[in-house]
Each structure stands twice: as C-alpha cells, then as structure tokens.
Amino acid sequence: NNYGNVAFYFVEQARARSLLEILARKRGTGMVYKLPDELFQKEQNLLRQIAKIKLQMEPVVLTEDKQLLEKEAERLSAMEAELEEFIHTMRKEHPQYAALKYPQPLRLQDVPLAPNEILLEYQITEKATYLFVVGQNKNNPQQSAQGTQRKSELLKLIEIPISREELKGKVKDFRRPFEDTRYINEFDPLKAKKLYELLLAEGVKGLPPEAHLIVVPDGILNLLPFETLVVNKDKMKKAESGGITAYTGITYVVDQWRISYYQSATVLGLNRKMGKEIHEWQSPLFALGDPIFDREDSRYAEFLGKEKKGVALASATDDLPMRVRSLAKERGYAFPRLKGTRDEVVRISEFLKEKKQPYIRLNMDANESGVKGTNLTGFRYVHFATHGILGNEIPYIQEPALVLNLVNNTDEDGYLTMSEVMGLNMAADMVTLSACNTGLGED
DSSP: OOHHHHHHHHHHHHHHHHHHHHHHHTTTSOOSSOOOHHHHHHHHHHHHHHHHHHHHHHHHHHHTOHHHHHHHHHHHHHHHHHHHHHHHHHHHHOHHHHHHHSOOOOOGGGOOOOTTEEEEEEEEOSSOEEEEEESSOOOSOEEOSSSEEEEOSSEEEEEEOOOHHHHHHHHHHHHHHHHOGGGGGGOOHHHHHHHHHHHTTTTTTTOOTTOEEEEEOOGGGGGOOGGGSEEEOTTOEEEEETTEEEEESOEEHHHHOEEEEOSOHHHHHHHHHHTTSOOOOSEEEEEEEEEOOOTTSHHHHHHHHHOOSSOOSSOHHHHHHHHHHHHHHHTTOOOOOOHHHHHHHHHHHHHTTOOOTTTEEEETTSOHHHHHTSOGGGEEEEEEESOEEOSSSSTTOOSOEEEOOOSSOSSOOSEEEHHHHHTOOOOOSEEEEESTTTTOSOO
C-alpha cells in the first residue's frame, strides 16, 4: 500500500534502462569496462541462446500446443537461470561492468545520503509531474496546497498538477534569455519565483541553509537551471546599466543551498560506491581552448612560417574537414574564433598553478589527436573551452561533438564526438564543457 516506495522503484528502473539503451547504441565505440574474452564469449552465447529460444516460441504460441510450449518454457527458464547466475558472478567480480550492463534500481532505503542532503527526483507524466523527496523523516499524511501528497518514513511524494506540455512551455519561456542574448532583458524574476513555488517550495520547506539539494530532473527539467529560481524577491530593485536590466535584493536558490545534479538515484549510488578509486593526480588541470577553425586564421600562417618543412598546406585527410566546413557554411554554420576561451584557460591554469605543456592546449595544440593521445586519468580537472554542436549541423556527424582544431589534421577530423568521449578514460573530479551548446540537447 506504499505508493511512493513502489513508484520510486519503477521510476529508477526506467531511468536505469534508459541509460543502458543509450550505452547499447554506442556499442563498439567506447565501452570503458570490458570483460575478459572468455567471459565476454560466455555472455554472448547465453544471450544468443535465450534470443533463439524466444524466437522459436513465437510460432508455438500460435499453435496452442501446450506440451510443446511447456517444454520450450522450461528450456528458456533454464537458460535465464544460467544467465542470472552469470550476472550474479559479474556483480562480484566485475561490478562496474555489471552496473552498466545489468543495472539494478536502487531501493529507497539504499539511497546513500548524508544527514545534510536531500534528494529531489522528478517524474513528468502527461497530466502531472511527481516529486520524490528523499532524506526527510516525514510520516504523517497531509494534503498539499499544490496537490495530493503521500508521505512515508523515508519519502515524501508530491503531485504537481501541471501537464507535460504546459511545463515544457513554462521552462522554455523562462530559458529564452539564457539561450539568446538578444532577449537578455527578458529575464523575469517573477517567472523564476513562480517556477520555484511550482517545482521546489514544497519539497524544500523547512530546510536549513547548510542543506545540499541533489536534483534528479526529468524531461524538459534537464534544461532548467534550478540555481536561477527565485526563493525571495521581497526586496527586489530593478536598475538599467548600459542597456542591460539588472536586479538586486533577490534571493536565488543558489544563494540559499548547494545543488548537485544526477541522472538517477542509482547513478548517485554507483558514483559514491565506485567513483573514489583514485585520490592522487599527477597534475591538477588538463585544459583546451581557442582552437584554430579556419586556414584564414593568422595563427595558422604563423604556424606554417615556423614549420616550413614537413607541413602540407592541404593533406589528403585534411580535405574532408575542409569540404565539410564549406557545406556547413552553406547551411549557416560557421565556427568563428573564440578569443575569450584563451584568457579563460590561461586564467584557470594560473589559478591552479598549472602552466605545463601539453597540459594546457591552445592554438594548433588544441587538436583531437592530442586529446586522445593524453592519459587523462592523471588530471583532477579537465576543461574544454570551444564550440559545441548537437549533431546534424555538420554533414556526416549525427551526434553531439566538441569542435577542436580543424586545420592540418592528419589522422582525425577535429570533431570530438560523444562516441569518442565514451572511449576516453578519465578519473577527474570535474569535467567542464565551456561552449555555446553544451547545456542543450534532447530531453
């Protein structure tokens, strides 16, 4: 009869399945956790046999031959039991692989929260959005001002009466000033306050300032910067400066609480269980910025002047990116130089006292082969400051990518794609994507 606990389990199961399907689509392009060949072959053999039996059962079901159907069902049951035994072994001997390939939804009581942490997990449906609040000890059923609320010892479940389409419209409308500087003055603290009241106020009621909010968004909420929602605007003042509207006297969520984001409570659990294996790094920072996107860039001419020998103006492999860029320009996509990213990377490296090459990659050094040829497990912070694309903007690239050096490439095309990123082995505390499109994408 505990609706909240049961709903939470199935929401987590769905999220785990979604992550698995994303990884499956990228199979062969960078699964970091690989099995020994013998175990991999055993796994594939079991999966093939199960698939074969299921295929053979389909015509048997139509014939309604109960005896034959029972026989096939027994075979299937035996093979599935063997697979379960295999998975059980994997969970003990290769836990990281098992966590990705055979994810287990985290039960409510197993969510690893510290005393000052609270988990806010959203699930959007057609007619309403549900907020699972985990970490507060609530046990008396109440009626929420926003909708029906059911509580248990570990969980508070809040129903937010807003349809999927209406919520999508509100979030997109609120985001517009962030996405396009032409509309920067349209930022509206009143909209931010209304979204706070709708999505957060009930869940964070009574929380102290030292609380840490862990947000698991869903759908369009993946694109909402919760930090910018307004908790209090009673002392708000509006001013104009250089054509920009500015506000003071506002308390934002980021002023009140610390916020983290996760894809699911299960991923949070995996990260805390498996993500702390490396505590020592050889260097604080690997950073890349200000790549060269065009042969007309004066830095490329300077490079050719210094490297007169051994540098071809247009190698055979470099012709492809050149043709691709021409097509991209025809579609309205061009990559202007980002001079500010140079200052960004230099300032960060100075702050972290890291000035070594090739750890700080600028100009011609900001290339794809250099990234792939660097052992990134040795860096605490990894920072990319460059253009980002979402996929379909550039011919032949159908997935998100970071745009690196596009000139004088001999082995790479200059686009570090999602598939290639999944093949990188990193152990960083933080990876920053500082680019125009890195906060967008599909829900």
